[in-house]
Amino acid sequence: MKGHIIMENSIVVEEFVKKYDEKVVVDHVSFSVAKNEVFGLLGPNGAGKTTILESIIGLRSPTSGEIHMVNSNSATSRSKLLGKIALQPQEANLYPNLRVREMLELFASLYEKSRPVFEVLEVVGLADKQNVMVKKLTDGQKRRLLIAVSLVSDPEVLFLDEPTSSLDPHARRYIWKVIKDMKKRGRSVLLTTHSMEEAESLCDQIAILDHGKIIAQGKPQDLIFQHFPKQQLIFEVESAPTEEQLHELGVNELRITETSEGKKEVCITATPITRHLLDSLISSNLFGSVEWEKIRIESGTLEDVFIELTGKTIRESI
Numbered sequence: 001m002k003g004h005i006i007m008e009n010s011i012v013v014e015e016f017v018k019k020y021d022e023k024v025v026v027d028h029v030s031f032s033v034a035k036n037e038v039f040g041l042l043g044p045n046g047a048g049k050t051t052i053l054e055s056i057i058g059l060r061s062p063t064s065g066e067i068h069m070v071n072s073n074s075a076t077s078r079s080k081l082l083g084k085i086a087l088q089p090q091e092a093n094l095y096p097n098l099r100v101r102e103m104l105e106l107f108a109s110l111y112e113k114s115r116p117v118f119e120v121l122e123v124v125g126l127a128d129k130q131n132v133m134v135k136k137l138t139d140g141q142k143r144r145l146l147i148a149v150s151l152v153s154d155p156e157v158l159f160l161d162e163p164t165s166s167l168d169p170h171a172r173r174y175i176w177k178v179i180k181d182m183k184k185r186g187r188s189v190l191l192t193t194h195s196m197e198e199a200e201s202l203c204d205q206i207a208i209l210d211h212g213k214i215i216a217q218g219k220p221q222d223l224i225f226q227h228f229p230k231q232q233l234i235f236e237v238e239s240a241p242t243e244e245q246l247h248e249l250g251v252n253e254l255r256i257t258e259t260s261e262g263k264k265e266v267c268i269t270a271t272p273i274t275r276h277l278l279d280s281l282i283s284s285n286l287f288g289s290v291e292w293e294k295i296r297i298e299s300g301t302l303e304d305v306f307i308e309l310t311g312k313t314i315r316e317s318i
């Protein structure tokens with residue numbers, strides 16, 4: 001393990017292999033998570049996400065390979081990591097007969113340094129529930145409280161295992177806020193998810209896993225662009241310019257169709273749609289009255305990348 005790599009990253013996983021009996025469930029996985037970065041492990045059920053996450057924390061030991069976190073070896077230096085990392089606890093760790101604030105104060109008292117409880121309550125959106133008994137919370141609020149518990153130690157790295165699965169959109173929004181808040185504070189987050197949408201909007205870097213192997217890794221937008229470089233710009237106009245006029249503006253691939261209201265729908269394909277192309281289209285005055293605020297750009301998604309790599313949707317794989 002090279003010293004300088006460890007210094008610059010919160011987590012470094014190198015050639016990690018995990019076998020149960022002779023079954024390989026994680027197969028030579030390598031990645032690193034930088035400080036101030038949200039890293040997503042994506043994949044269907046059984047892909048190996050939880051095994052990787054729990055091995056990084058030191059709850060499972062690698063069959064081979066190395067895992068380092070905040071400059072310590074996960075397998076051999078667990079005590080050094082106390083207070084520096086946090087994993088969202090299970091629901092069984094909640095005390096139903098305590099009030100929300102009391103429960104967080106109890107957990108905060110376990111650490112030498114902790115984040116103010118009121119601040120954590122604000123981040124997870126439970127400030128107005130601070131005097132409510134834990135047992136009276138809804139499922140979504142309990143999940144947020146569990147994440148609050150993991151925030152009180154003000155960890156350098158936060159681990160979240162499918163933090164938003166089966167949550168309603170309201171509760172999900174708060175979890176997303178927690179993740180963005182961690183990043184703003186210069187901390188790292190490693191999360192596992194089945195949701196491509198979640199990964200696309202939250203993660204700086206992702207690794208897509210299938211059958212224990214990383215099949216794609218990088219920034220979500222880079223992965224999408226690598227696999228689906230073409231983008232479509234779509235808008236409606238009263239009357240469309242000729243193809244020749246558009247070619248002169250640098251448009252090489254386009255489709256113009258008539259809508260049910262008798263307007264024209266212009267669909268321009270480019271690799272990718274650049275700011276320069278948009279500027280020249282808008283300033284050309286070729287389109288008459290275009291409702292520019294209604295234009296849309298369509299491009300590939302992470303789901304499309306997953307389908308291309310595995311031949312199935314992530315839902316079909318679950």
Ligand SMILES: Nc1ncnc2c1ncn2[C@@H]1O[C@H](COP(=O)(O)OP(=O)(O)OP(=O)(O)O)[C@@H](O)[C@H]1O
Nearest residue numbers: 020025043044045046047048049050051052192194
């Ligand atoms: N303790 C264990 N003993 C034997 N096999 C295990 C053990 N833990 C996990 N596995 C197997 O390892 C593989 C990876 O499991 P893991 O839980 O890491 O996947 P996952 O991607 O997190 O899935 P999910 O999304 O369902 O949580 C699965 O085939 C699972 O059955």
